[in-house]
Amino acid sequence: MHDRLNKNSMAVLKMVRASHSHPTASEVYEAVRQERPQIGLASIYRILHNLVEQNYIKELRHGDDTCRYDAHTARHDHAICTQCGALLDIPIDVALPQDLLEAAAQATGIEFSSHELRLYGRCPTCQGQAVQHKTVE
Amino acid sequence: MHDRLNKNSMAVLKMVRASHSHPTASEVYEAVRQERPQIGLASIYRILHNLVEQNYIKELRHGDDTCRYDAHTARHDHAICTQCGALLDIPIDVALPQDLLEAAAQATGIEFSSHELRLYGRCPTCQGQAVQHKTVE
DNA sequence: AGAAAAATGAGAATGATTATCATTATTAGT
DNA sequence: ACTAATAATGATAATCATTCTCATTTTTCT
Incomplete structure (x- = not known):
C-alpha cells in the first residue's frame, strides 16, 4: 500500500475521472489500453480495487452483475x-x-x-x- | 405465465417467506431440497425469477456478487x-x-x-x- | 386415454472476477 | 552505481453465480 500512484494507476484514475458514465472494469480496460497498450485486465482490476481502498474512487453496484466505478466520492x-x-x-x-x-x-x-x-x-x-x-x- | 403456483414454486415461496435473512438462490436450493429432494438448481433460479415477475418476492442486490430474495414486497x-x-x-x-x-x-x-x-x-x-x-x- | 403445451432437472456454457506464478520493474542498503 | 530484496505486472487458468440447452416428465385440455 503506497501513497504515490504509478503510471498505470494514474492512467486508470484519470480515465475514471474523465468518464461521466460510471465505467465498468472492461470499459476502463479498453480506454486505458489506448495510452498503455501492454496493460493487462488483471492489473485493471487490481488497480481499481486499490483506488477504492485508498478512497480515490467508489464502487457502485445495482441491477446487473458488473460493478461500476465513480470518481465522484x-x-x-x-x-x-x-x-x-x-x-x-x-x-x-x-x-x-x-x-x-x-x-x-x-x-x-x-x-x-x-x-x-x-x-x-x-x-x-x-x-x-x-x-x-x-x-x- | 400462470397465476396458480405449483408445488415447486410453492415450496420456494414458502421458504423465502419463512426466512428473515434475505436468502440467496443457493440457500433457497439447500432448504427446498429437504422437502423436494429431486429439485434442480436451474428450477430454483427459474422459479425465483417467476416469483419476482409476479411480484410475490423482490430481488435485492448490494455489495457482493450474489443476489438475494425478500418476501417483504x-x-x-x-x-x-x-x-x-x-x-x-x-x-x-x-x-x-x-x-x-x-x-x-x-x-x-x-x-x-x-x-x-x-x-x-x-x-x-x-x-x-x-x-x-x-x-x- | 391421448395430443399439445408447459415445466423440469442434469449438465454444459457464459461471463465477470480472482488467483497463480514466472517475469519485470522498483526500492534500499552499501 | 551494484546487487539483493521487494513489490508490481501481465498472461493465463481457475472460480463461481447465473443462464442456456435439451431430452424427459408432468400437466392441461378435450
Missing part, C-alpha cells in the same frame, strides 16, 4: 431506471432530515455513518423510447 | 453493514418529505415511481465483534 444520491437499469447521479444535494435518518438507524441498531437515497423510475431516454414505440406501432 | 428501507456487508431491513416507516423526493427526481428527469433509503454503518454484530477483538488482543 462525495456523498450523493442516485436515480435508477426501472426499464434499462441506468444509474444516474442526482445532481443536487437532497437534504434529508437528520432526525429521520437517526431514528431509522436506531431502529436497526447500526452505528450510522452515511446514507444514500435511491429513486426508481423511467429515465429520460426510456421515456422517449416508449413514446416513439407507441407512435411507430 | 412493500416498500421499505435498508441498512447495510460497512464491515460485513449484511443487509438489514429498517423496521419502521421512514417518511421522507415528498417534495424533496420530487425535486430530486426532477433534477435527473426521471419519471419518479418509488424510492429506497440506504443507511450505512456497522451492524450490531460487527460492533460487538470489534469490542471483543480489542479486549482479546
